[in-house]
Amino acid sequence: RKEVEQDPGPFNVPEGATVAFNCTYSNSASQSFFWYRQDCRKEPKLLMSVYSSGNEDGRFTAQLNRASQYISLLIRDSKLSDSATYLCVVNRGSYIPTFGRGTSLIVHP
C-alpha cells in the first residue's frame, strides 16, 4: 500500500462549481498534513496546512479524519486560476514530507 494515495483525476468542473478531493494515508502515527498546489512544470507550493479541527482559508477548506486516515480539500466557487494539480502531503516520522501523486483539477469557463 502506498504511503499517501490520491485519485489522480482529472476533475473537470465549470467555473463556480464546488469540488472536493480526498487523500488517504497509511501511517496512523503521522502528525502533520498539508495540501500543496503544483502548476504545470513548476514547483509545489503550500496551499494550506491541515489541522485536526479542520481549517478554512477563503474558498478552501481542509479536513482531517484521523480515525479513517483520510484528508480532504474542498474548493468552493472554483476559478479558472484554480486549475492545477493538488498534492496531498503527509509527514513521515515527525517531519519528512511524503507526497501523493496529486489530483489534477481543470476548471473551464
Added chain:
Amino acid sequence: DAMVIQNPRYQVTQFGKPVTLSCSQTLNHNVMYWYQQKSSQAPKLLFHYYDKDFNNEADTPDNFQSRRPNTSFCFLDIRSPGLGDAAMYLCATSRVGLGMNTEAFFGQGTRLTVV
C-alpha cells in the same frame, strides 16, 4: 524574494557524464531535501540532511550522491546519468525542532535532460 534557489533551472547532460545540481537557501532551515519528480508522478524523496546528518532513502540508487558543505547549500551529484534519470529535481527545506515542524519550502526545480 526567492528563499530556496536552485541552479541551473534547466540542465542538459550527456549519458554517463557526471552532473551536479545545486540548491541554496536563505531561510536558515536545518533540514534540506532532494526529490525527484517524473511526469505525472509524485515527488519521490531521494535523501535529506538533518543538520549535517545525511539520510538516504533505501531505494535511492547509488548513482545519486549529495553534499551539504554548510547550512545554506546542498548539492545533488549524479555520477553517471542514464536516460531514466531525466526528471525534475526539487530541493526543499524545512525547520524541524522541539515543538516546531514547519511545512517544506521548495525551490523552482532543475529540469534535467539526458541525451
